[in-house]
Amino acid sequence: MPDYGFGDYLQFVLSGLSTGSIYALVALGIVIIYSVTGIINLAQGEYTMLGAMFAVTFYKWGLPLPLAFAASVIVVILIGMLIERLTVKPVRSASPVTLIIITVGVSIIIRGVALLIWGATPYSLPEFTPGAPLTLFGAILSRQRLWIMGVTALVLALLYYLLERTLLGKALRACAINQTAASFMGVSPGQMSLLSFALSAALGAVAGIVIAPLTLVSYNMGLMLGLKGFVAAVIGGLVSAPGAVIGGLLLGVIESLSAGLISSGMKDAIAFLALFVVLLWRAEEVTPRLRSLLRRQSEVEG
Amino acid sequence: MNIGRFWHRAPNVFGLILFAIFLAITPLWVQSNYLLSTAIFIGIAAILTLGLALLMGYAGQISLGHAAFYAMGAYTSAILTVKFAYSPWLAMALGVLITGTLAYLIGKVIFRLSGHYLALATLALGVIVFLALGEFRGLTGGPSGLPGVPQLTIGGFSFDNDVKYYYLVWAVFWLLLAFSLNVVNSRIGRALRAIHASEIAAESVGVDASRFKLRVLVLSAVYASLAGSLYVHYMRFVSPQPFDFNASVRLVVMAAVGGLASVWGAPFGAAAVILLTVLLRDTLPFFIKNASGEHTVIVYGVILVLIMIFMPEGLTSGLLKRRRWPSFRSKK
Numbered sequence: 225m226p227d228y229g230f231g232d233y234l235q236f237v238l239s240g241l242s243t244g245s246i247y248a249l250v251a252l253g254i255v256i257i258y259s260v261t262g263i264i265n266l267a268q269g270e271y272t273m274l275g276a277m278f279a280v281t282f283y284k285w286g287l288p289l290p291l292a293f294a295a296s297v298i299v300v301i302l303i304g305m306l307i308e309r310l311t312v313k314p315v316r317s318a319s320p321v322t323l324i325i326i327t328v329g330v331s332i333i334i335r336g337v338a339l340l341i342w343g344a345t346p347y348s349l350p351e352f353t354p355g356a357p358l359t360l361f362g363a364i365l366s367r368q369r370l371w372i373m374g375v376t377a378l379v380l381a382l383l384y385y386l387l388e389r390t391l392l393g394k395a396l397r398a399c400a401i402n403q404t405a406a407s408f409m410g411v412s413p414g415q416m417s418l419l420s421f422a423l424s425a426a427l428g429a430v431a432g433i434v435i436a437p438l439t440l441v442s443y444n445m446g447l448m449l450g451l452k453g454f455v456a457a458v459i460g461g462l463v464s465a466p467g468a469v470i471g472g473l474l475l476g477v478i479e480s481l482s483a484g485l486i487s488s489g490m491k492d493a494i495a496f497l498a499l500f501v502v503l504l505w506r507a508e509e510v511t512p513r514l515r516s517l518l519r520r521q522s523e524v525e526g
Numbered sequence: 527m528n529i530g531r532f533w534h535r536a537p538n539v540f541g542l543i544l545f546a547i548f549l550a551i552t553p554l555w556v557q558s559n560y561l562l563s564t565a566i567f568i569g570i571a572a573i574l575t576l577g578l579a580l581l582m583g584y585a586g587q588i589s590l591g592h593a594a595f596y597a598m599g600a601y602t603s604a605i606l607t608v609k610f611a612y613s614p615w616l617a618m619a620l621g622v623l624i625t626g627t628l629a630y631l632i633g634k635v636i637f638r639l640s641g642h643y644l645a646l647a648t649l650a651l652g653v654i655v656f657l658a659l660g661e662f663r664g665l666t667g668g669p670s671g672l673p674g675v676p677q678l679t680i681g682g683f684s685f686d687n688d689v690k691y692y693y694l695v696w697a698v699f700w701l702l703l704a705f706s707l708n709v710v711n712s713r714i715g716r717a718l719r720a721i722h723a724s725e726i727a728a729e730s731v732g733v734d735a736s737r738f739k740l741r742v743l744v745l746s747a748v749y750a751s752l753a754g755s756l757y758v759h760y761m762r763f764v765s766p767q768p769f770d771f772n773a774s775v776r777l778v779v780m781a782a783v784g785g786l787a788s789v790w791g792a793p794f795g796a797a798a799v800i801l802l803t804v805l806l807r808d809t810l811p812f813f814i815k816n817a818s819g820e821h822t823v824i825v826y827g828v829i830l831v832l833i834m835i836f837m838p839e840g841l842t843s844g845l846l847k848r849r850r851w852p853s854f855r856s857k858k
Contacts, residue, residue: 264642266590266649314835320642321588322838325782328590328775329830336824447771451653454646493657496650503647504635 231362244476245376249431250453251468253424259400267331269450271428304425346440569695571796577746583786591652597769599754629747637736671765
């Protein structure tokens with residue numbers, strides 16, 4: 225093992241946090257859909273691919289980068305809503321297995337159609353602000369990684385405002401807590417399901433666009449990102465938004481450290497081993513107690 | 527023997543006999559080697575689908591990494607026979623043992639959680655196994671694979687051509703089908719159906735739901751391992767590519783097409799999907815320029831979504847029901 229100094233470790237952690245931000249955004253999308261509709265959406269990763277692909281396409285058409293960013297997010301939101309109307313609405317009361325299989329089907333359709341439209345060659349998107357990487361206590365950090373963390377923080381703030389401070393957000397949360405009770409209060413579960421898909425699509429698209437300058441954009445980039453998002457969401461407990469964010473950041477750091485210290489080839493395998501460890505841990509007594517504690521807290525707040 | 531019980535099982539016994547006759551005479555009219563080889567692949571896929579259909583239809587759980595169990599059977603057979611010169615049959619048995627144990631350990635943990643964590647855990651397992659197959663070059667040969675897997679032999683008899691291998695694979699499938707029918711119509715099967723209908727109700731009458739789900743998971747992993755061993759001894763070569771995530775999805779499509787309400791659907795699901803793949807591979811390039819294997823995946827996706835929306839019990843039982851529907855209505 226090479227001799228690493230403080231700067232190297234800091235670099236592993238910082239780049240882990242920026243990759244982790246992406247996982248956090250994907251995981252948040254998964255958590256929102258799961259809490260509101262009870263669907264484990266295995267097509268979540270495809271939204272990141274679509275976001276990145278549309279941003280690249282619009283940028284190539286000559287749109288300035290910020291505009292390409294916004295346009296891409298809007299298009300992906302519309303796609304997310306279309307998917308909800310076509311594949312989720314008709315089977316609202318189906319069994320969980322059926323719903324999971326449907327989202328798997330949706331993800332392979334999206335991936336296949338993307339291959340048809342954009343081909344198998346990877347694309348690249350320029351960094352938001354090109355320039356030399358920054359140095360911090362011996363750690364070298366590219367500017368795009370700062371953008372990733374900044375945009376994620378902004379998105380989290382907006383999401384917090386939407387969920388906690390607006391009527392729409394309250395309706396969405398009500399639907400997640402008790403759908404029947406929420407519908408008695410005039411909240412339409414169907415509309416909330418649509419909203420949850422729109423929100424998740426937006427989160428996924430943002431994640432895909434901000435990571436695009438660091439990785440190449442290809443039709444199959446969504447699969448791995450989506451799976452990592454799942455690991456993050458499960459670490460966070462699958463129904464908790466803060467949990468998803470923490471899970472994402474944690475996963476990013478674990479991955480970055482294990483790539484630096486153990487082997488970059490087994491980096492992905494380690495992420496999934498982490499999932500097993502988490503499931504094992506959740507199966508023990510620890511989490512139910514934690515969960516009941518959280519529930520009591522939210523009852524006090526609500 | 528109890529006559530009532532006999533008549534209850536008669537359709538299955540009759541079906542098994544008819545199916546055996548059909549399987550036995552198929553090579554007599556299928557002369558093309560290409561078709562016979564396709565029939566062997568269908569047989570292997572049918573074994574996999576049978577296990578997955580039991581898991582999905584009877585335990586209400588879904589495995590999105592079934593290719594991992596398939597790969598473990600395949601690689602255990604390949605590594606033990608090629609690198610350590612084990613007898614293929616012993617290697618096959620050890621593959622079953624290792625895969626079954628792994629499935630048991632995973633299930634033991636997962637089924638303590640409520641909800642659909644098995645889907646996520648198996649998905650992760652699928653990715654880990656696939657990555658490991660490429661990484662541990664010393665043992666698995668890495669991405670380029672492991673050649674030189676020996677043929678299966680019993681005494682002096684060697685399964686050295688497609689006709690012999692066809693009979694071997696389908697005989698294994700037939701035995702597993704008969705065994706599965708027995709399981710489904712036994713105490714275990716009734717318990718599983720009760721769990722599927724309502725887990726709470728089943729548990730309240732003393733059915734230990736997680737134990738039964740665990741058994742089915744192990745059974746389906748064992749089937750997958752056997753299929754993997756049969757696959758490598760037919761191909762005489764193994765590489766990671768047939769065990770990727772798409773392979774797991776394809777198995778779910780086969781189970782969905784075959785139908786989750788009956789184990790009889792498995793061979794039909796496997797046959798339908800494989801024949802469709804062959805057909806698409808031959809015809810798709812006429813419609814789409816530069817069409818590749820990845821494009822055929824779109825068709826799987828569309829089929830999967832449509833079946834799940836309109837016939838969640840699967841294509842075979844869905845179609846059967848549709849056919850009966852009008853007469854049922856007119857009587858009313």
